Amino acid sequence: MRQIDADLAGTRGAGGGSEGRQAADLAAARRTLGIEIEGLQMLAAALEGALGTAIMDTVAAVREARGRVIVTGIGKSGHICRKIAATLASTGTPAFFVHPSEASHGDLGMITPDDIVIAMSWSGESSELASILAYSRRFRVPLVAVTSNAASTLGRAADIVLEMPKVPEACPHGLAPTTSTMMQLAIGDALAISLLESRGFTAQDFRVFHPGGKLGASLKLVRDVMHQGHAVPLAPLGTLMREAILLMNQRGFGCLGVLRDDGRLAGIVTDGDLRRHIGDDLLTRKVDEVMTRRPKVIRPDALVASAMELLNSSQITALLVVENERPIGIVHMHDLLRLGVA
Missing domain, CATH: 3.10.580.10 (CBS-domain)
Structure with a gap:
């Protein structure tokens, strides 16, 4: 306990007291948001080039698919994928998340040739995706890659590559996925809203999928x-x-x-x-x-x-x-x- 107290005292002293520590905390928060905003700005700029073409191709491919959108990824990308699948499903595009590790143990049976797979990996080298990549190639399931490296294993295997701009993470060590996952989430939202508008999905259609809670109540007529x-x-x-x-x-x-x-x-x-x-x-x-x-x-x-x-x-x-x-x-x-x- 004495050692912990000493460490805490040292931290307070190094920060110039509680006010200094609070100022440092706020500065870190501002820096994080600033880096992530820059990442989103670079992403928006990239839409004027090859990324924009890939987005249009992806929307067309999903719209023409007779099955569902399978969204997959591992780690922090996997968490983002779950959210993207939920957003797609609630806005008129049937979709669900498949965990790449579970796919190797039977969940590949959830994917049909009528589906389309969107796989996310910032590096494009996530080994856990190997089974889904091989399966999609074997059974000709369309594959869309969301990665920062089009030359990666994922990028080379895909039919369409959404290549993200390479940007620094907001983490000062460059380790914790922060800017990268923010950009993945933004791309997912961009796809979902593009599909929503192209399908003519209305507020009343939205109501069908959101009958409960405050949102469901507000969507009543x-x-x-x-x-x-x-x-x-x-x-x-x-x-x-x-x-x-x-x-x-x-x-x-x-x-x-x-x-x-x-x-x-x-x-x-x-x-x-x-x-x-x-x-x-x-x-x-x-x-x-x-x-x-x-x-x-x-x-x-x-x-x-x-x-x-x-x-x-x-x-x-x-x-x-x-x-x-x-x-x-x-x-x-x-x-x-x-x-x-x-």
Whole structure:
């Protein structure tokens, strides 16, 4: 214990106290991000050359494949591969991760000739990938290499090579994969979004794969959560305010939609309108004189997340749902909070 205490004291002294140590820590964090940002900038610049052509070829090959995308890699690259496979799968491109070591013990049976393999190795010389490389060549499974060395074993075996710029790691010893894995992740995201857009993958398609949690709730449609029919507070032009207020209290949304003779929305009476027009004659006035014209409304096919954003930005608590200029429902902030959107 005395030795540990002495070591800690020495560390504090070398750093000029806690403030000096904190400054050094922050400097290391800034340096790390700076090096990784430079790596991403080099990656973006490389897209103007051969890497860009390889990206387009990869997107075309994946789009034309009848099977799934098999993403594989070992070590830190393997962790990145798991994330890339998950991103692909959730954005409309069926994909999964195959561990290269497990592939040698039976998991090669998960790969079919209809699939396409994306293998990641910064050096391109990861021996654990040998079985998958041999298998892909034997059964003519298309192989895409993501590596910094096109002349490596992986690069030479591949049908398409995404050659990454050679950049220094953010690790001061040049050992811990940092900048390299950041660039691998970015390439994976670039492929996933390119495929998403080329397939015309929509927010509603995304919803199918994300039914749970806050994300799933925010991807619901307004029509799925709105109140309809008799629950919607509506009254025609010419209605006296005493009747309007009674109806607002009965429905409990703090507002009342005002209709034209043809059923189109003419305006809305809100609690705020009541406060602005408070006076001895309020109850005898007509809704026409009190209502807000051009109220905030939302379409039934809008995302619940859009409704929440509109409620927050407009600082209101309820939205009338309008289709062809006619109110067909109402959605309240409390409904969205119960769903877990916020």
